[in-house]
Amino acid sequence: MELLVPLLRDRLRLHQGSPSRRLAGAVADLAQTGALTPGDRLPSERELAQALGMSRGTVAAAFNALCEEGLCERRHGSGTYVTPTRSMAGLITGAVLPADLSTSVVPDPSHLAMPPLDPATLLRSPSGHGYDAMGDPRLRALLGSGDAAAAAGSVLITGGAQQSIDLAARTLLRAGEQVLVGDPTYVGALAAFRRAGAHAVPVDLADPGAVEAAFARHRPAAVYVVGVDNPTGALSVLRHVAELAAAAGVPLVEDRTLAPLVYDGASPPEPLSRLHPRGTVTVGSLSKVLWGGLRVGWLTAPEALLARITEVKLDSDLATSAVAQRLAAELLEHNPAGPWVTELARRRDRFVAALADRLPEWSWARPCGGLSVWVRLPGADGDRFAALAREEGVAVAPGSLFSPDCRHRDHLRLSFAPPPAVADQAVAALARAWARLR
Structure with missing residues (x-):
């Protein structure tokens, strides 16, 4: 809540109407821009009222409006949660955004070459029942074939890079621990660390001295790095981060979601797992090279760590869609990047x-x-x-x-x-x- 309250205060002044309507609009803003993601639990009415200096009735009215408009849902005995829904931009204002x-x-x-497919082929999986915990072997082989680090270890198929980051956070971090991040950095990763109860510490990761000082001061439980930076689009050279993490025995989460998308003759950044092979979780996704709606991602990690991450995934997700994985494999083979x-x-x-x-x-x-x-x-x-x-x-x-x-x-x-x-x-x-x- 300590991160959510300042964001809500900032956005309250951007909305007009009654206090409850302004609060509902502020929550909708955070959901629309990704600071709140589906499944996030909102603070209790009492806690949020005290933090914002509002009455509990005002907060209750805002939550009611959010639930009525489909942005949130109340779960008896548990609280109020952000729900997966249609475009959130117009839920409170009624606006329809064309861009x-x-x-x-x-x-x-629209850029994809669609291969000829027999629908029946999409309904098959190696196991027959479709519950392949690690993912479709054909897709795992395709994803590992171009990356020596991935090919040397195991590949776990996930429901997108966001799930991969969330799984890494839930496996590596405990409530109250600290994770070093760049500044700025990917908003979805910040949300995942917040859900895990960890504190994200902003550091200039390009500055070796700043990173070394942050290791000494904060004793982080993990470090999150992005190969091709989101949001800036810069190509990161972060060998020193991997070397420091390896020396300190600190796990590294390397987000390579955007690594295939480099321009002007540049080469993708070198995978940091080669410098920290025993402690790196590498995250990838097909959303940026195929289609965001496909929702197929993956992660690689050392064998023991991957086993722990797989157990965490199985707690809430028995398997990634076999149909999506078969389609992804077909599309990968027919669509060079x-x-x-x-x-x-x-x-x-x-x-x-x-x-x-x-x-x-x-x-x-x-x-x-x-x-x-x-x-x-x-x-x-x-x-x-x-x-x-x-x-x-x-x-x-x-x-x-x-x-x-x-x-x-x-x-x-x-x-x-x-x-x-x-x-x-x-x-x-x-x-x-x-x-x-x-």
């Missing part, structure tokens, strides 16, 4: 050119990889701007979501993955919102 730049997930599978990476580079160049034309006051570093641009708004609050952009019909992710202590208030993460026509529409909406703010 979404808040997420870096590839928006549609090269053409899609080339297309994404074109979309990036077109998007940043449109930003420079319509919003010349903004600044950013041209991303070398990934799916997003990390934009700085001069003299402006990103949270407030995100609310104005939503009113203009475009969803954006404010920079404060990507830091454990809500830094980067003058930044936004903007995805350049949408088709050009959608991106052009979104930039026009951003320009309108910026004119209103200024």
Whole structure:
């Protein structure tokens, strides 16, 4: 709750109406931008009322509104939880957003070459019953074939990179422990660490001295690193982090979800598991190279650690969908990453050119990889701007979501993955919102 309350306070002032309506809107904002994810438990009415200086009745009314609109559900004797639902952007305001730049997930599978498939083949699994705990052997072999570190160990298929990070957090971390993270860093990882009860400590991971000092001061239980940075799109060189973690015997969670997406002739960053082979959990996903809706990810780890992670997965998820895994294997064999990476580079160049034309006051570093641009708004609050952009019909992710202590208030993460026509529409909406703010 200590991380949630400051975020809610920031967003309360962005909404109008009664106190309960403002609180409901603030919660919806956090859900729409990823700071709250499906399955997260909200604080109790009494706890949240005390923390925000509101009456318990106001908080109860806000929770009732959220439940009525499908964003939350009450579980008897347990509390109020965020639910999987339709696009959350318009749940409280009623708005329909035609353009979404808040997420870096590839928006549609239109770039894929679909192989000829007999539907019956998708309904088969090696075991026959479909409960293959580690995943489909064919898919595991395909995912491990291009990575020596993965091929040398085992591959566990998951329901996407987010589940992989969550499983690593639940296995490696205990309540009250600390995990070192970059700043900014992936908002979904921060949410997973928060759910595990751990405290994320922001560190400049590119600075060896800062990392060494953080190890000495915080004695972390784990370190989370991102190969191709999300949200900045920078290519990280973090050998020193892996070496320090190996020397200290600290587990490393390396998120390589965006590693295949590098541009301008660059090579993907070297897997850090080669430097810390006995303590690295490597996370990957097909969401960015195939389709976000496929929900197939994976992780690799040393044998003993992988066995522990698999046990944690089996506690709540007996097996990843066999149908999704068979389809993923077929798509992987028919869709090399090269053409899609080339297309994404074109979309990036077109998007940043449109930003420079319509919003010349903004600044950013041209991303070398990934799916997003990390934009700085001069003299402006990103949270407030995100609310104005939503009113203009475009969803954006404010920079404060990507830091454990809500830094980067003058930044936004903007995805350049949408088709050009959608991106052009979104930039026009951003320009309108910026004119209103200024």
